[in-house]
Amino acid sequence: MTVDATPASPPRRSAFFWRDTIQGYLFIMPVVLGLILFVFGPMVASLYFSFTEYSILQSPEWIGFRNYVDMFTRPPLRVLHSLWVTLKFALFAVPLTLVGALVAALLLNQKLKGMRIFRTLLYIPTIVPIVASVFVWAWLLNPDRGLVNATLAFFGLPTGTWFSEPDTALPTLIILSLWGIGPTMVIFLAGLQGVPESLYEAAKIDGANDWRLFWSITLPQLTPTVFFVLITGLINTFQYFVPAYILTKGGPLYATYFYNLNLYEKAFRWQFMGLASAMAWLMFAIILVLTLILFRSSDAWVYYEVKR
DSSP: OOOOOOOOOOOOOOHHHHHHHHHHHHHHHHHHHHHIIIIIHHHHHHHHHTTEEOOSSSOOEEOTTHHHHHHHHOGGGOHHHHHHHHHHHHHHHHHHHHHHHHHHHHHHTSOOTTHHHHHHHHHHHHHSOHHHHHHHHHHHTOTTTOHHHHHHHHTTOOOOOGGGSHHHHHHHHHHHGGGGOHHHHHHHHHHHHTSOHHHHHHHHHTTOOHHHHIIIIIHHHHHHHHHHHHHHHHHHHHTOOHHHHHHTTTOSTTTTOOHHHHHHIIIIISOOHHHHHHHHHHHHHHHHHHHHHHHHHHHHHOOOOOOO
């Protein structure tokens, strides 16, 4: 008995297969080209420029790691100071936004009449252009002619200096971060509506009160949502720019001199494109490290439902 050891030839592709394949590549080609031309291409270029002295008007001159060394050794560049300001802002703004959005979502998750109206009212600030919102807050918090101080003075309460003093400028921006909790609130609301009602019913039968329901059921079920919001909030916080640029210009006395604002000035005011590219890659590295730390720690506190 003989055995034919000749390998079977692969099946021939039909004309329909090649047509569908070509059409599929043509459909994704705009996205692929967009990523290459407008994302990965500029990233590679900025990585090269970070090792050069480049001022747009002159050709890049290779200087090695000098830009990276200057960021940590030249105090006039204020790189470490702006990084510290950004870290302080993130330390308070991210938890404040997370808690504020969660509380708003819990309130809006109640089954009451007119709840859709309240959801719309809380989300409206999100659809207002951020520049318009910032100018409104600049008028409201004006220490001399602002409506907030006028209201406080009318009720005999002490007025605030808000953006006029170094000690209050950064805390004011942290509080103003609550103005944009709309998207986060919607994400939490979707997470709350995904919690099975059977869990609450079983806990109520066992005599659990509202606090125990929240601590033992709602919060564990929301940990994947909290994890997502924490990651995106951290990334957005390190890219904080528009309110500080319009309201304070980094002042007073560099109290709100955020990292992105420092990077913007180095690139477009002083034309230090090489240094600005190095600062951008440092920010990318910091965000990457913090994100990886959160991912590594998520195994201890993020709970995913296991479906059998």
